[in-house]
Amino acid sequence: MTATASFARSIIETSDQIFVLLKQWLVSFLPAAWQPAAGVVLCVAAIVGLFPALFALTTVLERKGLGRIQNRIGPNRVGPLGLLQPLADGIKSLTKEDIVPARADWAVHFLAPLVLVVAVFMGFAVVPMGRNLVLVDMDAGLLFYFAMGASTELAIFMAGWSSRNKYSLLGAMRAVAQMISYEVALLLSTVVVVMMAGSLSLTKIVAAQNQYTWGLPHWYIFTPWGLAGFLMYAIATTAETNRSPFDLPEGESELVAGYHTEYSGFKFALFFLGEYLAMFSVSGLGATLFLGGWSAPFSFLTWVPSWIWFFSKLMLSIFVFIWLRGTLPRLRQDQLMNFAWKFVLPMTLLNLLVAGLWRFMGEGWERWVLCTAILVVAYVVMGRMGMRREHFGPRSYRYAE
Amino acid sequence: MFGEGILKGLAETARNFFGSFVSAERLTTVEYPEQRIAPFEAARVFPFLVYDGEDWLAGLRCVACQICEKECPPQCIFIEKSKDKKPDFVGKPQSYPMRFEIDISVCMSCQICVEVCPFEAIKMDTAFELSTGDRFGGLLLNLTQLAKPNAYYRQIHPTGAAEVDARMAEEMAKAEAKAKTATDAAAKAAADAAATKAADATPAAGDASQSRPDEESRR
Numbered sequence: 084m085t086a087t088a089s090f091a092r093s094i095i096e097t098s099d100q101i102f103v104l105l106k107q108w109l110v111s112f113l114p115a116a117w118q119p120a121a122g123v124v125l126c127v128a129a130i131v132g133l134f135p136a137l138f139a140l141t142t143v144l145e146r147k148g149l150g151r152i153q154n155r156i157g158p159n160r161v162g163p164l165g166l167l168q169p170l171a172d173g174i175k176s177l178t179k180e181d182i183v184p185a186r187a188d189w190a191v192h193f194l195a196p197l198v199l200v201v202a203v204f205m206g207f208a209v210v211p212m213g214r215n216l217v218l219v220d221m222d223a224g225l226l227f228y229f230a231m232g233a234s235t236e237l238a239i240f241m242a243g244w245s246s247r248n249k250y251s252l253l254g255a256m257r258a259v260a261q262m263i264s265y266e267v268a269l270l271l272s273t274v275v276v277v278m279m280a281g282s283l284s285l286t287k288i289v290a291a292q293n294q295y296t297w298g299l300p301h302w303y304i305f306t307p308w309g310l311a312g313f314l315m316y317a318i319a320t321t322a323e324t325n326r327s328p329f330d331l332p333e334g335e336s337e338l339v340a341g342y343h344t345e346y347s348g349f350k351f352a353l354f355f356l357g358e359y360l361a362m363f364s365v366s367g368l369g370a371t372l373f374l375g376g377w378s379a380p381f382s383f384l385t386w387v388p389s390w391i392w393f394f395s396k397l398m399l400s401i402f403v404f405i406w407l408r409g410t411l412p413r414l415r416q417d418q419l420m421n422f423a424w425k426f427v428l429p430m431t432l433l434n435l436l437v438a439g440l441w442r443f444m445g446e447g448w449e450r451w452v453l454c455t456a457i458l459v460v461a462y463v464v465m466g467r468m469g470m471r472r473e474h475f476g477p478r479s480y481r482y483a484e
Numbered sequence: 485m486f487g488e489g490i491l492k493g494l495a496e497t498a499r500n501f502f503g504s505f506v507s508a509e510r511l512t513t514v515e516y517p518e519q520r521i522a523p524f525e526a527a528r529v530f531p532f533l534v535y536d537g538e539d540w541l542a543g544l545r546c547v548a549c550q551i552c553e554k555e556c557p558p559q560c561i562f563i564e565k566s567k568d569k570k571p572d573f574v575g576k577p578q579s580y581p582m583r584f585e586i587d588i589s590v591c592m593s594c595q596i597c598v599e600v601c602p603f604e605a606i607k608m609d610t611a612f613e614l615s616t617g618d619r620f621g622g623l624l625l626n627l628t629q630l631a632k633p634n635a636y637y638r639q640i641h642p643t644g645a646a647e648v649d650a651r652m653a654e655e656m657a658k659a660e661a662k663a664k665t666a667t668d669a670a671a672k673a674a675a676d677a678a679a680t681k682a683a684d685a686t687p688a689a690g691d692a693s694q695s696r697p698d699e700e701s702r703r
Contacts, residue, residue, distance in 0.1 A: 152497045154510045409501075410493045466487075 099388045102129070103215050126218045130207050138359040139169035145405045152409035176352035184247055184345050191245035196346065196353035199238035203357050205231040206364040211286050213377045213390030224285040225277065228368060229270060232323070235361060236262045239332070239342050242354070246345035254341025257416065258332035261322055264423040265329075269319035271431035275312045275438040276303055276372045285368075289376030298382040302375040307454040308438040313373040315431050317403075320365040322423070324358060326404055328411035331419060366400035367393070426469050433461050525641055528608035530588045531597055533630045536573055540631040545605035547578040552597035552606055560590035561597065572603075573652065574659040584630060588614060589623040604648045610640045 097104065106125050110118045143158060143166060150157025158165035183189050209224035211217035221227050236259055243255020277283055280291040294301045303309030322329040333341030343354045370376060374396050377389035414422070437454050444450035504510045514521055535543035548565040564583035572578045597606050609632070616622030638645040 148501065151501045151504045154500055154504045154512065156511065156513050156515070159515075406494060406497060406501075410497045411490065 095386045095388075099214055099390075101388070102213070102390065123218070130218065131204065134204075134207065134360055134363055135356060137363060138356055139173070141359060141363075141401055142172070143168045145408075148402075148405045149409050152406075173352070176349055179348040181348040181350060182345075186247050187345065188245040188247070191241050192345070193350075195238050195242035195245060196350045196357065198241065199235055199357040200353050200360070202231050202234040202238060203360040203364060206361075207367070209285055210364070210367045210371055211289055211376055212367070212393045213388070216377070216390055216393075217286055220286050221284065223283045225273065225283045225288075225372075228285075229266075232269075232361075232364075233266060235357070236266075238357075242346065243342035246342075248345050250339045250344045251342050254332045254334075254338045254344065257338075258325065258342055260416075261325075261329065261331060261419060261423075264420060265319045265322035265427070268315060268423060268427040268431050269323055271428070271435065272312045272315035272319055273372055274431075275308050275434055278435070278438050278442065279303065285371050285376070289371055289378065292375040293378040295382035300375050300378055300380060300382070302373065302378075304373045306441065307451065307458055308434055308441055309373055311430065311434050311437070311458050313369070315427055315434065316369055316373065318422075318427055320369065321404070321407065322419070324361045324365060326362065327408040328414050329419060330413055331416060334413055336413075362401065362404060363397060366397045366404070369400060370396035421469070426465055429465060430461065433457070523610040523612075523640070525643060527610045528593055528595055529612045530591050530593060530609055530614070530625075531586060531595075531606050531630075532609045532632045533584060533627070534605055534607055534634050534637050535631050536634050540628075540633070542570070543573075543633075544580060544631060545573070545603050546581050546584065547572065547603055547605070548581040548584075549579075549602070551600050551602070555596050555600045557594060557596060558590045558592050560587045560592075561585070562587075574656055581627060584627045586625050586630060587623060588625055589619070604652065607637055607641065607644070 106122055109125060110122050113121050146168070147157035147165065158168045161167040161171045183192055206228050208218045209221050209227050211220075239258045239262070240255045243251045243253075243258070246252070276288060280288040282288060282291075292300065292302050299305070304313045325332050331341075332338075333343065335341075338344070343351055346354060370393060377393040379385045379387060379389075379392055437457055440457075441450050441454050444453070500510070534545050536545065537543035548563055550563050550565065553559075553561045553563045562583065562585040563581050566580045566582045569577035569579055593608070595608055598608055614623075634645070634649075638649075
């Protein structure tokens with residue numbers, strides 16, 4: 084009896100730690116002095132291989148999903164059910180001509196997609212994708228993540244500026260304005276998590292959420308401030324990754340393609356890749372901060388390997404991203420800015436106060452009622468104020484009449 | 485106001501997403517090369533020339549009047565008129581086209597040629613798979629490629645063809661009636677002439693009266 088129990092436990096343990104054990108086994112063939120460096124290279128290779136593969140899968144699933152939302156079938160020509168479509172797209176983008184505009188700043192034009200992809204990949208280094216499954220367990224992981232996230236803006240502006248094209252430049256200007264506005268809200272929405280967990284380390288934040296009461300997890304989304312923070316985080320990241328309805332920087336109906344108008348071939352594919360990788364990355368971070376990272380949603384499901392939970396949460400957020408894209412029309416520039424500065428930012432600031440209140444009111448039902456009430460009242464008041472229409476009188480002309 | 489609109493929109497798209505898997509009315513896509521639907525009767529692509537009977541050269545309705553050539557807005561029709569004449573469906577001698585070419589890369593499918601044609605000779609086709617490897621010669625259709633039987637016209641545009649057939653049958657009947665009265669008159673004249681001949685015995689008058697009704701029946 085105990086033998087079978089311990090055998091079962093070892094199976095669960097092995098499947099949970101399979102990637103860690105695999106790495107250790109592969110590294111063990113090398114001399115001891117090389118092992119740490121080889122381990123890091125192996126992890127990097129895994130990340131660099133895995134997420135682009137996920138990107139390929141997501142592009143075809145997104146196109147099929149959007150098709151279904153519009154009552155279409157979606158791509159179904161290449162391979163069974165169109166699943167080899169990304170392969171065809173990849174070959175296409177590799178064989179296309181790489182055009183650099185005659186008067187472009189070719190060095191910056193060349194560097195921009197690389198900077199974008201590298202900066203986005205760096206973010207994955209600190210996100211824990213399972214128990215013990217993190218490349219660098221940094222004490223200030225969250226800070227590092229946002230530092231890397233902010234440098235994608237640089238890449239986008241490099242691309243727009245170096246192309247010497249008005250659409251590119253306009254797209255880049257829009258992108259920078261939008262990303263800086265929402266960067267503030269993004270950072271502030273995650274500060275509540277840091278306040279509660281008491282750490283900037285993402286592994287510690289997950290560990291703080293990996294506890295259960297009556298079989299239910301202590302995920303931050305199940306608290307009033309956590310839910311509000313998560314919603315603000317979701318809005319801000321949608322804007323950060325230039326996804327619909329915040330896809331103004333590449334609004335194809337106004338700006339051709341925005342900052343990557345002058346990119347073709349594989350450089351364009353890199354921008355596309357960078358955009359989707361950023362989406363995976365913010366989804367992973369959102370799951371880590373608010374949805375308990377790799378922890379199971381119920382205590383009786385903890386035997387399922389932790390990395391499965393992490394990637395299912397990630398794919399769920401991707402699904403929501405696609406769903407939103409299929410639903411919402413694009414915002415106008417003034418709506419976008421008003422929304423960032425007059426709604427999202429005040430709400431995140433208020434959320435900081437609410438989180439403080441929650442922390443110092445101690446256990447009990449009072450804090451639930453009070454914190455929920457504050458947030459709901461603020462939401463209603465700000466919603467009313469934001470939606471208030473200004474009524475203008477009949478237009479009068481000073482000179483035209 | 486507080487985001488219900490977004491939720492409503494999300495519900496709608498979710499309904500579409502799942503609905504398209506279960507209900508066939510939602511998913512209206514026809515996967516073209518494998519699946520096809522019959523072209524609509526009112527569909528029009530490029531013009532073709534109608535001929536009656538078996539022999540296309542003999543039965544061609546076109547009389548090379550060149551009205552369509554003159555009316556064509558993008559000027560995609562080229563007609564070369566014949567020097568000699570041949571009888572049309574009512575037996576009247578008419579010119580016919582030596583060359584009739586339509587450049588379908590120029591044609592804009594406006595159907596003006598069809599509307600101006602007084603002889604019901606040019607009609608719109610519904611065939612749309614006209615791609616070719618030769619972009620100069622392949623897109624310039626000549627008389628042999630353009631001529632199609634009336635049976636084909638009846639098949640693709642049943643309503644329009646029925647109207648045209650009725651109109652032509654009426655014309656034919658009118659022409660026949662006219663011919664009949666003419667032949668009757670001729671017969672009568674011949675009888676009269678015979679009577680006069682019998683009376684006067686002058687052959688020249690009888691010949692003249694016999695040749696005139698013949699020409700009348702042609703007209």
